Amino acid sequence: MPQPRASEPSTPTTRLAELLGASRIEEMSDSETQAGGTDDGAAEAEVVAPPEPVINELFTTPPKIRVQVETKTSKEQAKTVDECLERLTDRSGRARNSHGLQRLRKAKHNEFLHDALGDYPGKFVLMDASRPWLLYWSLSGIALLGSTDITDFEDRLADTVTPCQNRDGGFGGGHGQISHLAASYAIVLALVIVGGDEGFNLIDRRAMWHWLGAMKQSDGGFTLCHGGEEDVRGAYCALVMLSILDLPLELPPEAPARQSGMTSLLDGLLEWISKCQTYEGGLAGAPGCEAHGAYTFCGLAALCILGEPHATINKSLDVPSLVAWLSSRQHAPEGGFAGRTNKLVDGCYSHWVGGCWALVEAAVHGPVSAPTAAPPPRLWSREGLATYILQCCQNAQGGLKDKPSKNPDAYHTNYNICGLSAAQHRYAYCPSQEPDMEGNLKAGFSWVMMAEGEREEEGRVFDDEDRVGAINPVYVVPVGRAERARRFFESKRGF
Amino acid sequence: MPLYETDPAWADVTPIELDDGGPSPLVAIAYSDDYAEAMSYLRAVMAADEMSERALALTEDLIQMNPAHYTVWLYRARILTAISADLSAELTWLNSIALRHLKNYQIWHHRQTLVDRLGSADGEQAFLRSMLDQDAKNYHVWSYRQWLVRRFALWADDSGELASIEELLNEDVLNNSAWNHRWFLVFGREGQEEGYKVLDETVERELAFAKAAVRKEPQNQSPWNYIRGLLRQTKRPLAEMKDFASEFAALDRPDEVRSSHALDLLADIFADEESNAGQAKVALAMLATKFDPIRASYWQYRKSLLPSKEAPAA
Structure with missing residues (x-):
């Protein structure tokens, strides 16, 4: 994200990634070049290499048409293709799955994310306003890897986030930091992932509602904090909290937006989001800016909270150009996604772009009446994405990354895992799901997982051991968690 | 070594110690003593909503230690207004920080606040050029630039914006951020000014520009997206592009x-x-x-x- 990559409150992720990478080079040096390296599991050195190279030729050979002109962009692209091809054609004796790809090093990644929740030396002060993000990325990744009982973190998480909450509503990046929509989103989702009454009860919903009212702008969007910027992350983060915490949609009486004649927190929001779509088809952070994968996800997911995807997305966006733009972000031979036109693949877009597909496919194909329906073909290559993640984004010592030449961090680890999840699961919007929920903004809770059926083997390049958990594609938390939290808050008497 | 505790100028302030969240907080940072102390004074002056020269100096101290601290930047912006500080001097100070922390978002937002209050875009285009020389696709820089164009109505062909874009595209025709800004310069005004309509001849000029770029590099998606966008925007049939x-x-x-x-x-x-x-x-x-x-x-x-x-x- 954000490259905003949706990573503020405090630091653009690149900064954070640089920071994490730069300071941890010694302890987490990439030993990929050592054949037979130190991959997890001692048995793997004994694994017999598959008899024939099985990686699809599409991912091991340069594209048919290459850009000829020599510019900074084309040189960087050529360099990225080279570094990916080196990985994609690597036949060394590293542990492989039955499709010839590196296995998902679950134990190492799990360990890496546990470390990311631990203690940091003083030089990590630049992350001081991003601690909520580290909580969310790490807990989300750990939950999807599935080998740790995530409820173990219940008490420590509640203790950690309590001082981040402000009396006037919302959470900041830490004690004494002003409330910020991204920090609030990250903390609320971390609590949703871990679950537990203690964590849910610490959220002051009434104060949150008042504060969200203060973030509402007269043009329909939301600013991320008092005096801060307005962008589509604000819209998404606000909607996530309004819907999960089951808050009233009425604009609080003191909200400045009332002076512009607004009465609801949702007034003008759909229209504002639709203005973020650019001539290219993707969505930008704000009207006029450049189409970008992370903002596109935020915009689409926001629309899927505002209503049924086939209604809201088709109504507010030009879908053919959106689908064309999303599709263009997938590169060959790399296999992964880039965030913008003529930019490089990056493992974080495994989610930001990879996660858009479930939402946009629901808009294109319409709702289903039951989870048993046979899913229509995907609009993208899950084979390419899984190939890129498994082969190009895994660090030998644990953690996932942007591209082979980069260092891992919690941000890229989580969003690569979410992307792998997108390649392993199908979802559909099913209005008959969660029919007993009451109140507003229920659409995000009516998604079901579909069995792949006869498409099970289509583009499948992972084994069962490489599987990660399923998510709610709108809230991006393990399946069932957002629904559970919503029911908890719905059952609260009064407000 | 305590800096604030022993300073008579701060004697009247009772610092608010850090609450890091229970006995074993997650993602705990072992803050340096200097940072921890400065933050405890920041919490105190912010709690009192103090608008003063010393609070301003405190924010500078913290920004030097952690330029990614959104709270400190926003507080600083409020103080600057409250005490009617010299915003030009602030901008000069900011330039030196911006060059060291190119990808820091807060710096750009702060700049936007300052330039908005100063009411002048003088020197901004040259500054942007120097930033884009280092990172030609920085999203924050381009977002700021779009704000600048709107705020100071730099739409005219002779505002220097279009010329700057042509220069950037001349250097790297694959720079999609520059293409997007070009689109913004041509069509951004339609949403901004009631009754403003892009001239047919401008659309023709843009089509010609994009076609020339395609001839330079046919596999460059940016001008193709631009051409499709132009046709969609002006409701012209794609068939015009068949030949x-x-x-x-x-x-x-x-x-x-x-x-x-x-x-x-x-x-x-x-x-x-x-x-x-x-x-x-x-x-x-x-x-x-x-x-x-x-x-x-x-x-x-x-x-x-x-x-x-x-x-x-x-």
Whole structure:
């Protein structure tokens, strides 16, 4: 994200990634070049290499048409293709799955994310306003890897986030930091992932509602904090909290937006989001800016909270150009996604772009009446994405990354895992799901997982051991968690 | 060594110690003593909503230690207004920080606040140029630049904006951020000013510009997206581009295809023609099997949208 990559409150992720990478080079040096390296599991050195190279030729050979002109962009692209091809054609004796790809090093990644929740030396002060993000990325990744009982973190998480909450509503990046929509989103989702009454009860919903009212702008969007910027992350983060915490949609009486004649927190929001779509088809952070994968996800997911995807997305966006733009972000031979036109693949877009597909496919194909329906073909290559993640984004010592030449961090680890999840699961919007929920903004809770059926083997390049958990594609938390939290808050008497 | 505790100027302030969250907080940072102390004084002055020179100095101290601290930047911006500080001096100070922390978001937002209050864009274009020289696709820089154009109505062809974009595209015709800004300069004003309409001749100029860029590099998606955008925006048929797109891809000469984007556009053009669904299918099949196979599922989907052969020819 954000490259905003949706990573503020405090630091653009690149900064954070640089920071994490730069300071941890010694302890987490990439030993990929050592054949037979130190991959997890001692048995793997004994694994017999598959008899024939099985990686699809599409991912091991340069594209048919290459850009000829020599510019900074084309040189960087050529360099990225080279570094990916080196990985994609690597036949060394590293542990492989039955499709010839590196296995998902679950134990190492799990360990890496546990470390990311631990203690940091003083030089990590630049992350001081991003601690909520580290909580969310790490807990989300750990939950999807599935080998740790995530409820173990219940008490420590509640203790950690309590001082981040402000009396006037919302959470900041830490004690004494002003409330910020991204920090609030990250903390609320971390609590949703871990679950537990203690964590849910610490959220002051009434104060949150008042504060969200203060973030509402007269043009329909939301600013991320008092005096801060307005962008589509604000819209998404606000909607996530309004819907999960089951808050009233009425604009609080003191909200400045009332002076512009607004009465609801949702007034003008759909229209504002639709203005973020650019001539290219993707969505930008704000009207006029450049189409970008992370903002596109935020915009689409926001629309899927505002209503049924086939209604809201088709109504507010030009879908053919959106689908064309999303599709263009997938590169060959790399296999992964880039965030913008003529930019490089990056493992974080495994989610930001990879996660858009479930939402946009629901808009294109319409709702289903039951989870048993046979899913229509995907609009993208899950084979390419899984190939890129498994082969190009895994660090030998644990953690996932942007591209082979980069260092891992919690941000890229989580969003690569979410992307792998997108390649392993199908979802559909099913209005008959969660029919007993009451109140507003229920659409995000009516998604079901579909069995792949006869498409099970289509583009499948992972084994069962490489599987990660399923998510709610709108809230991006393990399946069932957002629904559970919503029911908890719905059952609260009064407000 | 305590700096604030022993300073008489701060004697009246009771610092608020850090609450890091229970006995074993997650993601705990071992803050330096200097940072921890400065933060405890920041919490105290912010709690009192103090607007003073000493609070301003405190924010500078903290920004030097952690420039990614949004709270400190926003507090600083409020103080500057409250004490009527010299904003030009602030901007000069900010420039030195911006050059050291290119990807820091807060710096750009702060700059926007300052320049807005100063009410002048003088020197901003030159400064932006120097930032883009280091990172030509920085999203924060471009977002700021779009704000600047709106705020100071830098729409006119002689505002320097268009010339700057041509220079950037001359250096790197693949820079999509520059293409997006070009679009913004041409069409951004329509949403901004009631009754403003982009002239037909401007649209023609833009089409010519994008076509020239395609000739320079046919596999560059940016100008193709720009051309499609221009036609959609002005409600003109894609068919206008049939001859042009055919220069770079012809169905009967698959060995000479120089652009998958041309083939993509041709597929749409054939699909719009009454009896050319067959040719659209050929183009989509070429894309799926040879020229852009990673997107095979998408090309297949596009094929499924074509009218079926059985449809009666009226």
